[in-house]
Amino acid sequence: MRPQHPKNLRIATRGTTREINRRVVLNLIRIHQPISRADLARLMGTRRGAVSVLVNQLIEDGAVFEGATGEAKRGRKPTFLYMDSRERCVVAVDIRPTRTFVMVTDLLGRQLASVTSFPTEREPKRFVTGLAKRVHAILAGHHDLGRCEGIGVVVPGMVDAETGRVLSAPNLGWRDLSLRESITAAVGLPVEIENSGKACALAQLWSSRDSGASGNFVYLTVSDGLGVGVVLGGQLVRGQHNIAGEFGHIPLNLDGPRCGCGASGCWEVYVSNLATLSRYFGRDLRERPFPAEAATLTIDDLIARARGGDAKALAALLATGRYLGLGLGAVINVIDPSHVYISGEITAAWDLIEATVRAALAERVLTQSAGATPIAIVPTEQYPRLRGAVALVAARSFAQDMSA
Numbered sequence: 001m002r003p004q005h006p007k008n009l010r011i012a013t014r015g016t017t018r019e020i021n022r023r024v025v026l027n028l029i030r031i032h033q034p035i036s037r038a039d040l041a042r043l044m045g046t047r048r049g050a051v052s053v054l055v056n057q058l059i060e061d062g063a064v065f066e067g068a069t070g071e072a073k074r075g076r077k078p079t080f081l082y083m084d085s086r087e088r089c090v091v092a093v094d095i096r097p098t099r100t101f102v103m104v105t106d107l108l109g110r111q112l113a114s115v116t117s118f119p120t121e122r123e124p125k126r127f128v129t130g131l132a133k134r135v136h137a138i139l140a141g142h143h144d145l146g147r148c149e150g151i152g153v154v155v156p157g158m159v160d161a162e163t164g165r166v167l168s169a170p171n172l173g174w175r176d177l178s179l180r181e182s183i184t185a186a187v188g189l190p191v192e193i194e195n196s197g198k199a200c201a202l203a204q205l206w207s208s209r210d211s212g213a214s215g216n217f218v219y220l221t222v223s224d225g226l227g228v229g230v231v232l233g234g235q236l237v238r239g240q241h242n243i244a245g246e247f248g249h250i251p252l253n254l255d256g257p258r259c260g261c262g263a264s265g266c267w268e269v270y271v272s273n274l275a276t277l278s279r280y281f282g283r284d285l286r287e288r289p290f291p292a293e294a295a296t297l298t299i300d301d302l303i304a305r306a307r308g309g310d311a312k313a314l315a316a317l318l319a320t321g322r323y324l325g326l327g328l329g330a331v332i333n334v335i336d337p338s339h340v341y342i343s344g345e346i347t348a349a350w351d352l353i354e355a356t357v358r359a360a361l362a363e364r365v366l367t368q369s370a371g372a373t374p375i376a377i378v379p380t381e382q383y384p385r386l387r388g389a390v391a392l393v394a395a396r397s398f399a400q401d402m403s404a
């Protein structure tokens with residue numbers, strides 16, 4: 001089956017006012033469920049009768065169902081509307097340079113099975129074969145998951161939105177790789193693939209209840225590398241060559257360490273987990289062999305040490321915080337977003353580094369008010385990258401107009 005690409009779908013469904021209204025209703029139900037017809041009509045600023053026609057059609061199509069009766073002070077108790085996410089699932093895949101994570105959710109992004117992970121095989125063919133085997137095993141082992149709507153894949157690299165090719169994933173050594181095609185062929189399900197920072201931004205947009213306030217934001221995912229997603233006017237910015245928003249590769253220091261992209265001194269090489277650990281051990285951990293301890297110490301361990309009074313660990317985190325703020329200053333000067341979201345392991349130390357990030361940011365931003373741009377942390381426990389992968393598949397069905 002040929003996967004339906006969001007862009008084609010968008011053109012196909014944008015044709016009629018009725019179709020647009022139907023999508024608006026579906027999206028409002030998704031965000032506000034459980035919701036009554038009367039409340040839906042209020043939200044849409046229209047008559048209840050008009051809403052009912054659309055809702056009845058959605059119920060007939062099996063996209064929406066009527067659930068438990070709600071509480072009402074007086075009169076007839078309203079029945080509530082839910083989105084029908086039963087017996088349909090999404091497989092989310094987060095490919096990282098070291099490990100690949102897999103999660104299964106329903107169409108609303110609710111986790112259905114525990115997250116599993118395995119070491120990332122860098123040879124693309126072997127990687128795809130291994131991934132297909134695991135996906136099949138997960139789906140076969142959970143018959144209650146229902147029909148799989150598709151596989152959402154996020155990668156630490158640039159992706160061609162049209163063809164699903166990985167243009168370049170420096171930390172994996174992947175270049176011009178037809179990953180969507182090979183996974184589709186191996187698994188036999190529709191596959192959506194996206195850069196991890198961009199997917200996180202899409203998920204943020206999707207989950208946002210207050211669409212008015214979230215139209216202009218920047219999303220940073222700090223881990224093995226630095227992924228960035230930029231949303232302007234409620235649309236994900238891709239640019240002409242699918243590389244828009246790659247702030248991880250702006251030069252912070254022309255004479256800095258070599259980056260996976262081939263240049264030197266990129267922002268990413270100052271804020272990645274490996275950069276923070278390298279600072280702690282006082283040597284560049286990209287040069288092997290590692291000190292034995294460095295091979296097993298994670299950023300979480302480092303944060304625990306900092307909290308336990310290890311001054312060197314705290315200094316390493318604060319240095320990363322400073323670089324994070326300096327780079328973020330440049331991002332804010334260029335984009336001027338209403339909000340910044342940050343996810344990644346280091347955010348578990350946000351209480352320790354926030355003041356340092358803010359101080360560095362203040363050094364760089366052009367106005368004081370821009371320096372006060374709200375920064376929100378998206379906790380690692382929420383699996384933001386896997387949520388991003390889910391959104392690629394699930395959001396496709398409900399809000400096709402999210403990605404430009």
Ligand SMILES: [Zn+2]
Binds near residue numbers: 248
């Ligand atoms: Zn770079």
